[in-house]
Amino acid sequence: MKAWEKNIRKIAPYVPGEQPKVKDVIKLNTNENPYPPAPEALEANKKFDTDILRLYPDPDATILTEELAKFYGLDKENFFVGVGSDDVLSIAFQTFFNSDKPIMFPNITYSFYCVWADMYKIPYTCPKLDGDFKLVKEDYYAENGGVIFPNPNAPTAILEPLSTIEDILMHNQDVIVIVDEAYIDFGGESAIKLLDKYENLLVVQTFSKARSMAGMRIGYAIGGKRLIKAMNDVKFSINSYTMNQHSLLVGSKIIADREYFNETLKKIVNTRENAKKKLTELGFTFPDSKANFIFVTHEKYKAKDIFEYLKSKNIFVRYFNTPGIDNYLRITIGTDEQMEKLYEALEEYIK
Amino acid sequence: MKAWEKNIRKIAPYVPGEQPKVKDVIKLNTNENPYPPAPEALEANKKFDTDILRLYPDPDATILTEELAKFYGLDKENFFVGVGSDDVLSIAFQTFFNSDKPIMFPNITYSFYCVWADMYKIPYTCPKLDGDFKLVKEDYYAENGGVIFPNPNAPTAILEPLSTIEDILMHNQDVIVIVDEAYIDFGGESAIKLLDKYENLLVVQTFSKARSMAGMRIGYAIGGKRLIKAMNDVKFSINSYTMNQHSLLVGSKIIADREYFNETLKKIVNTRENAKKKLTELGFTFPDSKANFIFVTHEKYKAKDIFEYLKSKNIFVRYFNTPGIDNYLRITIGTDEQMEKLYEALEEYIK
Numbered sequence: 001m002k003a004w005e006k007n008i009r010k011i012a013p014y015v016p017g018e019q020p021k022v023k024d025v026i027k028l029n030t031n032e033n034p035y036p037p038a039p040e041a042l043e044a045n046k047k048f049d050t051d052i053l054r055l056y057p058d059p060d061a062t063i064l065t066e067e068l069a070k071f072y073g074l075d076k077e078n079f080f081v082g083v084g085s086d087d088v089l090s091i092a093f094q095t096f097f098n099s100d101k102p103i104m105f106p107n108i109t110y111s112f113y114c115v116w117a118d119m120y121k122i123p124y125t126c127p128k129l130d131g132d133f134k135l136v137k138e139d140y141y142a143e144n145g146g147v148i149f150p151n152p153n154a155p156t157a158i159l160e161p162l163s164t165i166e167d168i169l170m171h172n173q174d175v176i177v178i179v180d181e182a183y184i185d186f187g188g189e190s191a192i193k194l195l196d197k198y199e200n201l202l203v204v205q206t207f208s209k210a211r212s213m214a215g216m217r218i219g220y221a222i223g224g225k226r227l228i229k230a231m232n233d234v235k236f237s238i239n240s241y242t243m244n245q246h247s248l249l250v251g252s253k254i255i256a257d258r259e260y261f262n263e264t265l266k267k268i269v270n271t272r273e274n275a276k277k278k279l280t281e282l283g284f285t286f287p288d289s290k291a292n293f294i295f296v297t298h299e300k301y302k303a304k305d306i307f308e309y310l311k312s313k314n315i316f317v318r319y320f321n322t323p324g325i326d327n328y329l330r331i332t333i334g335t336d337e338q339m340e341k342l343y344e345a346l347e348e349y350i351k
Numbered sequence: 352m353k354a355w356e357k358n359i360r361k362i363a364p365y366v367p368g369e370q371p372k373v374k375d376v377i378k379l380n381t382n383e384n385p386y387p388p389a390p391e392a393l394e395a396n397k398k399f400d401t402d403i404l405r406l407y408p409d410p411d412a413t414i415l416t417e418e419l420a421k422f423y424g425l426d427k428e429n430f431f432v433g434v435g436s437d438d439v440l441s442i443a444f445q446t447f448f449n450s451d452k453p454i455m456f457p458n459i460t461y462s463f464y465c466v467w468a469d470m471y472k473i474p475y476t477c478p479k480l481d482g483d484f485k486l487v488k489e490d491y492y493a494e495n496g497g498v499i500f501p502n503p504n505a506p507t508a509i510l511e512p513l514s515t516i517e518d519i520l521m522h523n524q525d526v527i528v529i530v531d532e533a534y535i536d537f538g539g540e541s542a543i544k545l546l547d548k549y550e551n552l553l554v555v556q557t558f559s560k561a562r563s564m565a566g567m568r569i570g571y572a573i574g575g576k577r578l579i580k581a582m583n584d585v586k587f588s589i590n591s592y593t594m595n596q597h598s599l600l601v602g603s604k605i606i607a608d609r610e611y612f613n614e615t616l617k618k619i620v621n622t623r624e625n626a627k628k629k630l631t632e633l634g635f636t637f638p639d640s641k642a643n644f645i646f647v648t649h650e651k652y653k654a655k656d657i658f659e660y661l662k663s664k665n666i667f668v669r670y671f672n673t674p675g676i677d678n679y680l681r682i683t684i685g686t687d688e689q690m691e692k693l694y695e696a697l698e699e700y701i702k
Contacts, residue, residue, distance in 0.1 A: 003525035004551040005577070007450040007496060013587035016410050036402035050396050050601070051387035053566040055378070056559070059367050083434060086590040099358040115588050145358060174354035200355040215404040215596035226356070236364035237466045239437040245566035246597045250401070
């Protein structure tokens with residue numbers, strides 16, 4: 001080892017889902033939306049004046065926070081935007097989790113939480129989900145440095161009712177509680193309505209799932225103005241200009257189109273409910289999903305084998321080689337056509 | 352103070368240069384390029400298929416690193432790309448500066464260095480520039496945890512010769528040395544040619560200045576494959592997908608256009624050399640600039656007063672209220688027309 005290698009940070013990096021470069025793939029592995037973004041995206045891109053790229057973007061991302069504020073009936077100072085919800089969450093960790101006490105999140109959850117905690121040297125403990133992968137709310141009554149969990153949870157797709165969220169908030173009024181709602185629009189009730197009552201609550205959402213814009217990288221936090229200002233202070237201390245001109249413009253244009261948004265959601269929810277029937281017929285079991293993916297296991301076939309088989313058929317689903325969930329597959333809800341091909345492939349494998 | 356406020360990170364955030372929202376402003380305050388990006392940007396934007404926004408971007412940013420590799424005659428594994436050079440530098444701090452010994456950078460330099468060091472709890476010392484704002488290379492012979500400086504330096508615009516860079520590298524072979532070359536294309540010689548000899552060297556450049564793309568947010572590091580891999584490991588542990596689909600596509604298309612690049616540079620350099628004459632005639636003095644800005648002071652007039660006066664005329668330049676440089680203005684080189692208006696305003700003020 002060279003002397004200069006000594007101080008290089010040692011880290012086991014997060015491994016994102018594959019982005020296969022081959023064509024004609026059925027991609028059900030990273031919870032992307034199978035439908036394109038609202039038509040306003042195309043229009044905004046057409047009108048985009050590339051000459052403005054010579055100028056730095058507005059560091060406050062005002063056109064975007066203003067549109068979000070209109071959509072949710074809040075003020076623009078209630079919104080922090082970042083380069084996908086991963087950026088938003090990472091900054092939230094740096095901003096709010098500075099206690100010596102451990103932060104808490106479930107043992108089976110979005111795998112980035114422990115990566116960020118390690119990265120920023122934040123102590124953490126991970127209460128176990130119960131045998132049905134449900135959150136045990138009493139575990140979060142323990143003293144802690146903050147709480148974070150996704151709702152619906154990932155990769156289980158299980159939605160916790162707002163009463164559970166409120167119970168956790170009631171028992172954690174001295175720390176920041178973050179509810180990561182990447183998948184909330186597919187059938188959940190947002191904790192946004194608790195913001196008035198709990199000023200220590202931060203809700204995080206994204207354009208990547210329900211809004212079909214994973215490739216644009218826009219995430220946002222919704223919270224009290226004091227929390228949002230604290231996040232902006234940290235953001236300005238890392239990189240003042242994160243949202244580029246094109247994201248700001250195109251992103252801001254699609255928010256108002258509620259009709260397209262609701263229509264897309266409806267299609268995905270219909271396909272998901274049908275998938276539940278089909279996958280049950282094929283012998284799979286799964287926790288009830290309120291997200292745009294289903295977390296399935298099969299009594300007779302190993303998840304890893306099914307994963308490899310599907311991959312050989314150019315159907316990509318997600319497999320986590322993680323103790324406790326290593327016999328499960330996370331299958332993103334695609335279009336009806338894509339799902340039919342999945343069922344056909346599975347039928348062939350299982351018969 | 353509420354209990355939950357206790358663990359919020361206290362930080363004095365970096366204050367970026369104003370992005371005035373009024374129109375018809377002459378904006379010479381954030382070192383943007385006065386010319387639009389290469390015409391390929393417009394073409395690429397026209398062809399951009401917004402439907403692909405539904406998919407996550409390639410986390411390895413391959414089309415961009417491949418084009419950079421072609422431009423510089425290196426391999427794609429020699430390039431790390433990020434959301435502007437601020438993102439790249441911030442990740443470099445987290446990746447390489449993990450020693451207990453202080454890192455070193457000049458006392459007058461890019462103001463983000465100390466912000467990142469504070470943010471990531473990295474100890475640092477700041478050797479003083481000499482009376483002419485020049486780097487004292489012998490100061491960097493001291494034991495340290497890493498070295499970083501911009502070349503040309505900001506906000507002084509002074510270029511250090513490659514021999515000085517190499518001298519610092521020779522005396523610092525056990526730590527990572529970062530040369531921040533945001534402004535190198537305006538007349539400097541890049542340290543890239545030292546990469547073969549010093550595997551602990553990292554060179555950072557950007558699309559924001561010479562390439563007229565501040566609004567696109569693309570920066571990159573060039574270095575040995577071991578260093579680039581270490582940075583990618585950290586990046587994947589914070590946010591796997593930072594470069595959005597549009598940045599990757601449009602960014603990759605403009606790199607090959609050397610003709611437009613050289614033409615734009617030539618225009619800016621000509622305007623800068625003319626500005627040196629004009630500003631001298633107006634009684635300003637300044638270190639010789641090899642960047643796209645000039646760092647000026649005036650014997651008779653206070654920098655802050657000139658700054659306020661110009662602002663009242665809708666001409667924005669940059670003023671730093673920082674000890675040691677608080678009687679200086681940093682003036683970005685605009686178009687000839689913009690500069691004429693600046694000279695006129697200054698003549699009026701000074702006469």
